[in-house]
Amino acid sequence: MYANIEPSGCSVRRGAxxxxxxxxxxxSDSRYLEHYVHVIDENxxxxxxGYKGNVIDGEPVDKxxxxxxxxxxxxxxxxxxxxxxxxxxxxxxxxxxxxNLIQSVLxxxxxxxxxxxxxxxxxxxxxxxxxPFDVVAKEEKKVIDELREKGSSGLVDNNTCxxxxxxxxxxxxxxNKKDSFRTIK
Amino acid sequence: xxxxxxxPGATDRANSDSSATYTEIDINNSASASGYxxxxxxxxxxxxxxxxxxxxxxxxxxSYDDRDYETLGSVASGSKKTFTGLNCDVVVxxxxxxxxxxxxxxxDDSGSGYKYKSGDWFGxxxxxxxxxxxETLSMHATGLSYKIYNVAPAKIYGVVPAKVFGV
Numbered sequence: 001m002y003a004n005i006e007p008s009g010c011s012v013r014r015g016a017x018x019x020x021x022x023x024x025x026x027x028s029d030s031r032y033l034e035h036y037v038h039v040i041d042e043n044x045x046x047x048x049x050g051y052k053g054n055v056i057d058g059e060p061v062d063k064x065x066x067x068x069x070x071x072x073x074x075x076x077x078x079x080x081x082x083x084x085x086x087x088x089x090x091x092x093x094x095x096x097x098x099x100n101l102i103q104s105v106l107x108x109x110x111x112x113x114x115x116x117x118x119x120x121x122x123x124x125x126x127x128x129x130x131x132p133f134d135v136v137a138k139e140e141k142k143v144i145d146e147l148r149e150k151g152s153s154g155l156v157d158n159n160t161c162x163x164x165x166x167x168x169x170x171x172x173x174x175x176n177k178k179d180s181f182r183t184i185k
Numbered sequence: 186x187x188x189x190x191x192x193p194g195a196t197d198r199a200n201s202d203s204s205a206t207y208t209e210i211d212i213n214n215s216a217s218a219s220g221y222x223x224x225x226x227x228x229x230x231x232x233x234x235x236x237x238x239x240x241x242x243x244x245x246x247x248s249y250d251d252r253d254y255e256t257l258g259s260v261a262s263g264s265k266k267t268f269t270g271l272n273c274d275v276v277v278x279x280x281x282x283x284x285x286x287x288x289x290x291x292x293d294d295s296g297s298g299y300k301y302k303s304g305d306w307f308g309x310x311x312x313x314x315x316x317x318x319x320e321t322l323s324m325h326a327t328g329l330s331y332k333i334y335n336v337a338p339a340k341i342y343g344v345v346p347a348k349v350f351g352v
Binding site: 057063 | 200201202204205206207224231232234235239251252253254255257261262263264266267268270274287301303308315317327329
């Protein structure tokens, strides 16, 4: 099995660098087929041309016709991650420390998954090495939006602005180097 | 310590919607206790992108305001996707909601229904939502009734959080 950083889930959260780690099985792993799934191919012309029936507020009016349209769409095989785990770290965390954290996540959750154990309980045992700010996403968004638009925020002090900027830059840095964080077990 | 549950369950349901770009709030199973959600689960019928999952409080029958949310990112289709290590505030009675830029979430044509509104309304003020009755969306989250941290923020960051951060 192996672990990758998933860029789409990486962000600044509660002032910290939040990274999403996706865990995958290799073809040779015993539980590989459980997440190797046959799914609709969103790149097919049929899918891209869209459902032609009547849709009101995102809901197809004739659900039978809609389901038939879905069933007729071309399919593809896809190796889904068997688990995604988020970690929150300081922007000063080094690359090597991040790699160690990813290895720890893979070892703890992967081992539990291998033996059909409780991966959620295992994930809950992964220790949090920092205390994040006690701020909900809505409030943090206000500050980050201000920083994005004006380069500063009147809602927090200058040090906090600097911290958020450093966290955002570290998120981008990790995403840019994501291949170097690939970890195997 | 109490285990919190919210949402009807992330399962392979009979149907799916085409409601990407809508904020949808499932009203089948509200939060059982207050605390924080650290596990979120979703099941999509087609690959989803730009997914946010969070908690909403109802201020009237059709008025909802998001309390907190997590930016999950892309969510693969075809199997239950489990996300752990999260930290989303929840209060007893809150409802779970999602937004995705693309993707179709699994749903059943039974249950208490869900609220919906076009657009991403996470991080915004209270909004008026429409209702789709007798539906169940494929989402679930669990959490704990209190938070455990090991290290004070000042030790890591060397800064004092200002009032907006609630410290």
